[in-house]
Amino acid sequence: AQSVAQPEDQVNVAEGNPLTVKCTYSVSGNPYLFWYVQYPNRGLQFLLKYITGDNLVKGSYGFEAEFNKSQTSFHLKKPSALVSDSALYFCAVRDENDYKLSFGAGTTVTVRA
Amino acid sequence: KAGVTQTPRYLIKTRGQQVTLSCSPISGHRSVSWYQQTPGQGLQFLFEYFSETQRNKGNFPGRFSGRQFSNSRSEMNVSTLELGDSALYLCASSRGGDRASFGNTIYFGEGSWLTVV
Numbered sequence: 001a002q003s004v005a006q007p008e009d010q011v012n013v014a015e016g017n018p019l020t021v022k023c024t025y026s027v028s029g030n031p032y033l034f035w036y037v038q039y040p041n042r043g044l045q046f047l048l049k050y051i052t053g054d055n056l057v058k059g060s061y062g063f064e065a066e067f068n069k070s071q072t073s074f075h076l077k078k079p080s081a082l083v084s085d086s087a088l089y090f091c092a093v094r095d096e097n098d099y100k101l102s103f104g105a106g107t108t109v110t111v112r113a
Numbered sequence: 114k115a116g117v118t119q120t121p122r123y124l125i126k127t128r129g130q131q132v133t134l135s136c137s138p139i140s141g142h143r144s145v146s147w148y149q150q151t152p153g154q155g156l157q158f159l160f161e162y163f164s165e166t167q168r169n170k171g172n173f174p175g176r177f178s179g180r181q182f183s184n185s186r187s188e189m190n191v192s193t194l195e196l197g198d199s200a201l202y203l204c205a206s207s208r209g210g211d212r213a214s215f216g217n218t219i220y221f222g223e224g225s226w227l228t229v230v
């Protein structure tokens with residue numbers, strides 16, 4: 001079985017400040033981890049993924065995420081947030097033995113000017 | 114190159130009716146999966162197809178069904194619609210294949226908004 005937890009429903013930051021969105025996961029095998037962003041009335045947009053290798057993954061729009069196997073975490077980060085980063089963010093995991101993605105409940109990010 | 118295309122984008126149906134949603138994957142992608150998104154339940158997996166075969170199905174009643182065609186295009190059908198079926202239905206595609214390909218990026222379409230009245 002696989003599952004994802006996003007402990008924060010909302011994250012509020014000021015523009016220019018660092019942004020962190022937390023994610024922890026549970027899988028029985030090796031994890032494939034993904035971050036997606038959803039803007040209002042839109043589908044999911046891929047940001048980045050961790051498959052293997054370097055624990056720090058860089059993705060689109062200046063986002064990065066750090067894989068921590070001992071803490072089973074995959075937190076999304078951006079050094080300097082923009083107002084346009086305000087959206088709903090989803091962490092997802094795929095077990096190496098599963099055909100589906102399991103998503104967290106999502107975290108709403110609001111970046112104030 | 115074109116992304117995942119879903120039609121229709123918006124539709125309103127009456128309880129008891131049935132609905133068919135369509136999805137065209139990214140060119141070259143052979144795996145298509147469907148997800149339901151609701152405010153209460155979040156994103157839930159419906160089913161996944163590869164080479165016209167359903168490889169996995171989520172925990173949904175038999176009213177939810179799908180299929181994949183030889184050109185990888187997919188449809189999902191919901192029969193005897195209930196108010197609770199109102200949701201955003203998302204289609205996703207990836208290159209697919211065996212478990213070695215599970216790290217492939219999964220790309221989502223814009224979704225089909227279904228309202229049941």
